[in-house]
Amino acid sequence: MNRPERGEGYGASARWYDVIYSFKDYAAEAEALRSIIDAHRPGARRLLDVACGTGEHLRHLQAHFHVTGIDASPDMLAVAREKLPDVPLHLADMRSFDLGETYDAAICMFGAMGHLADAAEVTAAIGCIARHLTRPGVLIVEPWLSPEVFQDRHPSGLFVDQPALKLARLGISRRQGDRAILDMHHLVASPEGVESFVERMELSLFPQEVYRQAMLAAGMEVAFDPKGPMDRGLFTGTLPA
Numbered sequence: 001m002n003r004p005e006r007g008e009g010y011g012a013s014a015r016w017y018d019v020i021y022s023f024k025d026y027a028a029e030a031e032a033l034r035s036i037i038d039a040h041r042p043g044a045r046r047l048l049d050v051a052c053g054t055g056e057h058l059r060h061l062q063a064h065f066h067v068t069g070i071d072a073s074p075d076m077l078a079v080a081r082e083k084l085p086d087v088p089l090h091l092a093d094m095r096s097f098d099l100g101e102t103y104d105a106a107i108c109m110f111g112a113m114g115h116l117a118d119a120a121e122v123t124a125a126i127g128c129i130a131r132h133l134t135r136p137g138v139l140i141v142e143p144w145l146s147p148e149v150f151q152d153r154h155p156s157g158l159f160v161d162q163p164a165l166k167l168a169r170l171g172i173s174r175r176q177g178d179r180a181i182l183d184m185h186h187l188v189a190s191p192e193g194v195e196s197f198v199e200r201m202e203l204s205l206f207p208q209e210v211y212r213q214a215m216l217a218a219g220m221e222v223a224f225d226p227k228g229p230m231d232r233g234l235f236t237g238t239l240p241a
């Protein structure tokens with residue numbers, strides 16, 4: 001399949017990512033993650049954030065766990081490293097990483113697995129994460145949109161109005177088979193000037209069964225919360241002792 005190799009769609013926008021998603025309550029999400037981890041893996045100390053992006057979950061979770069992050073985008077990691085200079089953050093691909101360490105808990109949030117091409121890649125990624133987990137261990141995955149809920153040719157608009165920053169992001173999502181193509185047009189005004197850029201995201205519309213089967217294949221017991229932090233659901237996979 002012809003698609004960008006790594007960190008697709010998070011180049012020019014990486015420095016604006018935290019502004020764009022300032023509507024998200026990462027502190028509340030981190031607290032909810034902590035209580036799920038406590039319920040499934042009491043006493044967990046070491047946590048890995050897979051596709052950690054700019055490190056917003058890690059920023060909150062570091063108060064409770066020894067945290068580590070990986071991401072495939074150098075631009076996103078650069079933002080994370082500025083905020084979290086003492087946290088190990090690795091440039092790595094979730095399909096094939098090997099950190100030589102194990103963790104009691106892992107998370108992969110905000111639909112990051114939607115960047116994978118097909119079910120085999122989801123199985124590879126979840127298998128790879130499972131190899132980094134202790135027994136018992138827990139993995140929490142927030143899926144991206146499933147085919148049933150994706151709206152073809154849906155116009156989206158996001159606007160940020162801060163005293164020293166104005167940002168607009170407009171796009172229309174299109175469906176091509178099992179893929180969603182999102183061309184995001186950004187216009188940003190800051191004291192440095194006005195810049196505009198377009199970023200393309202190509203995401204897979206995996207049925208929820210794809211995530212469940214991948215977790216089962218990795219030997220996990222699977223629980224699913226249909227709501228999750230953003231009404232997109234949340235999978236919890238538990239590895240037995």
Ligand SMILES: C[S@@+](CC[C@H](N)C(=O)[O-])C[C@H]1O[C@@H](n2cnc3c(N)ncnc32)[C@H](O)[C@@H]1O
Nearest residue numbers: 007051052053071072073093094109110112115
């Ligand atoms: C929507 S962002 C989510 C970031 C963060 N988890 C959050 O909740 O804000 C998706 C992230 O997945 C990363 N990503 C995409 N493909 C990846 C891969 N194969 N391996 C690791 N990270 C990947 C991107 O670079 C991006 O940082």
